[in-house]
Amino acid sequence: YNMSYFMFMDSALAWARAPAAVLNFNCMLILLPVCRNLLSLIRGSFVCCGRTMRKQLDKNLSFHKLVAYMIALMTAVHTVAHLLNVEWFINSRHGRYGFLAGNLSALEDDEDDHETFLNPVQSDSTTPTIFAFTTIAGLTGVVITLALILIITSSMEVIRRSYFEVFWYTHHLFIVFFAGLVFHGYGRIVRSQVTTDPPHNTTFCKDQPENWGKIPECPIPQFAGGFPQTWMWVIGPMVIYLCERLLRFVRYLQTVRYKKIVMHPSKVLELQLLKSGFKMDVGQYVFLNCPEISELEWHPFTMTSAPEEDFFTVHIRSAGDWTDRLIKMEACVGPVLTLRVMGVDGPFGTASEDVFDYEVSMLVGAGIGVTPFASILKSIWYKFKDSNPKLRTRKIYFYWLCRETHAFEWFADLLQVLEKEMEERGMRDFLIYKLYLTGWDHTHAAQVMVNFDKDTDVITGLKQKTHYGRPNWDKEFEQVRHENPSSVVGTFLCGPPALATDLERRCVKYSDVDPRKTKFYFNKENF
Numbered sequence: 374y375n376m377s378y379f380m381f382m383d384s385a386l387a388w389a390r391a392p393a394a395v396l397n398f399n400c401m402l403i404l405l406p407v408c409r410n411l412l413s414l415i416r417g418s419f420v421c422c423g424r425t426m427r428k429q430l431d432k433n434l435s436f437h438k439l440v441a442y443m444i445a446l447m448t449a450v451h452t453v454a455h456l457l458n459v460e461w462f463i464n465s466r467h468g469r470y471g472f473l474a475g476n477l478s479a480l481e482d483d484e485d486d487h488e489t490f491l492n493p494v495q496s497d498s499t500t501p502t503i504f505a506f507t508t509i510a511g512l513t514g515v516v517i518t519l520a521l522i523l524i525i526t527s528s529m530e531v532i533r534r535s536y537f538e539v540f541w542y543t544h545h546l547f548i549v550f551f552a553g554l555v556f557h558g559y560g561r562i563v564r565s566q567v568t569t570d571p572p573h574n575t576t577f578c579k580d581q582p583e584n585w586g587k588i589p590e591c592p593i594p595q596f597a598g599g600f601p602q603t604w605m606w607v608i609g610p611m612v613i614y615l616c617e618r619l620l621r622f623v624r625y626l627q628t629v630r631y632k633k634i635v636m637h638p639s640k641v642l643e644l645q646l647l648k649s650g651f652k653m654d655v656g657q658y659v660f661l662n663c664p665e666i667s668e669l670e671w672h673p674f675t676m677t678s679a680p681e682e683d684f685f686t687v688h689i690r691s692a693g694d695w696t697d698r699l700i701k702m703e704a705c706v707g708p709v710l711t712l713r714v715m716g717v718d719g720p721f722g723t724a725s726e727d728v729f730d731y732e733v734s735m736l737v738g739a740g741i742g743v744t745p746f747a748s749i750l751k752s753i754w755y756k757f758k759d760s761n762p763k764l765r766t767r768k769i770y771f772y773w774l775c776r777e778t779h780a781f782e783w784f785a786d787l788l789q790v791l792e793k794e795m796e797e798r799g800m801r802d803f804l805i806y807k808l809y810l811t812g813w814d815h816t817h818a819a820q821v822m823v824n825f826d827k828d829t830d831v832i833t834g835l836k837q838k839t840h841y842g843r844p845n846w847d848k849e850f851e852q853v854r855h856e857n858p859s860s861v862v863g864t865f866l867c868g869p870p871a872l873a874t875d876l877e878r879r880c881v882k883y884s885d886v887d888p889r890k891t892k893f894y895f896n897k898e899n900f
Contacts, residue, residue: 389454392447397606406437476582510560517553561598625716640691656725656745662716675744679751690741724896731863739868776812867898
């Protein structure tokens, strides 16, 4: 009678079951890309392997989004197919698909008569709406779908950028989603025939349902729902994610002390922090939590300190409600550096960790996106100071794009120190940096013209003059290729997606097919 079951459900059963299998697989994957400690552990284990594997780990959030899109698509197909299934269940109950389907649908759960149902619709008055809110499968399906809709809509770029709190709190509906997912299959609405003793002769009995249970050849057919399998797919990732959250909580409880608080121009806050046992590498980032603002919100910030320092530093730009409130709070602290409690989770690895694996590196930062490169440049200064023989990199090109002049101020001091260090060591060509002011007016132009003949730049005080406008990337890549023949060049970006697309295309365009010539490899920071 399984074939009869498929007949009165038409092809919608396959359209429901196939997406369900795809959903199980994708729900197994969805949590893994956001297990930051797991990714850092895997990334560390591949240090001696190719850079291709590490680059894939840096795309964890892109992979997370792709899996989420697949879950949304398969949920839509699965839901529509089961709505059609319920409609066909109801029609079969009313005998619209022939007497056999009608008799099979009339079977009920009755222990006295040794009956088990095949059709989950057990009442002639049942409607799709009633079925959805009175069965385990229907009710959990509604909860899962609503949670998924809220999670996906609140993840849109415009909401995530403007109302991060909405995105953050709504995303935690994943707990409801997974709880509903685990219990969804316990409704067992998809059923199949089981063996009876004596066996039910389907060929002989299908045309005489009035004799079911009355003659030995035709015992009442027995049916059972399939065993729920979803929990077996998701239990592993759920345990891993639970361990991830427990580790984050333990780190949150660890004491963090302030060493120094500096308020820079352009609403940039510098926090120098101390934490027992904290070890970092260049370009890494941490998540910060301020309970006085929100006990649940964590935000990522790249560290600007070097591994050689005994503290770690973050620079925070005003970019939303949370950062605005943090900057206002810390600005009022003054000399009392122990009043504010700060939670720190990390550090976590990024693409910038690999900067010293390349002979030549191009570092491109846009606005506050310069922070990972501050860490790299500081570390270079320490390595030169200590005459570190393990420094493989022989040349660095650094580009910083800013809209306003004040943004340069907090970083110019570091560049001045590096500029002096390179001159003293006779290595002026080791670090080539170019600063671009993308937002300027006639006032700036007039000021530059008046001070054009000075040895130092009028804005930064550096010997390298500031450029106005945006870089000509074709010219820059051509220069790098010309000055570094037969080299492997790592291009690192911390900036907007549009610039990432532009630079990635240039890396492909200016990479020679001949492996003995210059090759460009693109790397981007992802949070």
